[in-house]
Amino acid sequence: MSETSASRNPNAPLAGRVALVTGAAGTMGLAATRALLEDGCRVALVDVQRDRLAALADSLGEHAAAFTFDIADPQAVREGHAQVVRAFGPIDILVNNAGILSNNKCEATDAAEWRRVLSVNLDGAFHLAQQVLPGMKARRAGRIINTCSLAAKTGGLTAGTAYSVSKGALTSLTFSLARELAPFGVTANGISPAYVKTPMITEQLSEAQRQALLKDIPVGRFCEPEEFAHVVRFLASPLAGFITGEIIDLNGGLLMD
Ligand SMILES: NC(=O)c1ccc[n+]([C@@H]2O[C@H](COP(=O)([O-])OP(=O)(O)OC[C@H]3O[C@@H](n4cnc5c(N)ncnc54)[C@H](O)[C@@H]3O)[C@@H](O)[C@H]2O)c1
Numbered sequence: 001m002s003e004t005s006a007s008r009n010p011n012a013p014l015a016g017r018v019a020l021v022t023g024a025a026g027t028m029g030l031a032a033t034r035a036l037l038e039d040g041c042r043v044a045l046v047d048v049q050r051d052r053l054a055a056l057a058d059s060l061g062e063h064a065a066a067f068t069f070d071i072a073d074p075q076a077v078r079e080g081h082a083q084v085v086r087a088f089g090p091i092d093i094l095v096n097n098a099g100i101l102s103n104n105k106c107e108a109t110d111a112a113e114w115r116r117v118l119s120v121n122l123d124g125a126f127h128l129a130q131q132v133l134p135g136m137k138a139r140r141a142g143r144i145i146n147t148c149s150l151a152a153k154t155g156g157l158t159a160g161t162a163y164s165v166s167k168g169a170l171t172s173l174t175f176s177l178a179r180e181l182a183p184f185g186v187t188a189n190g191i192s193p194a195y196v197k198t199p200m201i202t203e204q205l206s207e208a209q210r211q212a213l214l215k216d217i218p219v220g221r222f223c224e225p226e227e228f229a230h231v232v233r234f235l236a237s238p239l240a241g242f243i244t245g246e247i248i249d250l251n252g253g254l255l256m257d
Contacts, residue, residue, distance in 0.1 A: 012040025018088045023098030025049040027198035031225035032232040044084040071124030081131040090135040093236045096125035097147040104160040114162045121166035142186040143236045146174045150194035150251050178245030187244035189235050194251035196223040218253030
């Protein structure tokens with residue numbers, strides 16, 4: 001079933017909801033967008049890749065629209081959020097998924113790289129959360145879903161210092177938002193994937209690193225983007241309302257804790 005026809009179904013679990021997905025031009029963001037469209041949402045796709053984003057939004061039908069802005073820039077986030085609200089109405093589901101990878105460890109990380117990684121992976125989620133919070137609190141409903149990472153707990157098996165720290169802080173931001181929002185019926189949760197089949201894996205790891213990882217991952221394979229999207233749609237669903245401040249591991253058993 002196409003996203004468009006499914007999203008017209010008034011009985012879809014998220015019919016009529018508005019979702020904003022950052023990093024929607026990327027592999028995992030696009031998978032999450034498709035899942036939310038199938039479940040009945042209208043989806044605002046946010047990314048910095050203007051042309052790719054516009055083409056994707058066009059291909060997804062009338063319930064998807066592209067909004068190009070840099071989530072690391074607070075002014076751009078304020079303006080971008082206002083545009084989304086004008087087009088779709090207030091946001092019910094925020095998926096903070098945009099992120100950039102850096103594999104440099106501490107000694108090799110310069111100040112500019114540190115700031116850039118933190119500004120996208122952490123600050124972006126904070127800026128967007130600030131925009132959606134007042135409306136979610138007032139409506140006493142909402143979902144915030146943050147894409148964290150296994151790197152937050154391992155120090156980065158292959159990922160670098162700035163990336164691992166950014167995802168650790170995003171995990172803490174998730175807990176903090178969950179505590180602030182719980183009395184208002186709004187949940188904040190994270191998903192902590194490891195080694196999803198994306199260019200981060202296929203292009204940024206060596207063949208030797210890939211083979212070593214496959215030996216270490218108990219299920220013996222990498223994660224499908226649709227498996228990530230499935231967790232997003234679950235956390236967004238009405239029946240996930242008692243789950244908040246939770247980080248769901250999605251790592252094929254690589255770390256069991
Ligand atoms: N791929 C993995 O194995 C893996 C594992 C753990 C966590 N993650 C996290 O999952 C998320 C998605 O990863 P992916 O593999 O799909 O990566 P991706 O590179 O395919 O997608 C990330 C998207 O974010 C966008 N983006 C980057 N900076 C931005 C900014 N400042 N403003 C708006 N958009 C911006 C990029 O243009 C890109 O389209 C990231 O947060 C990543 O850290 C990925």
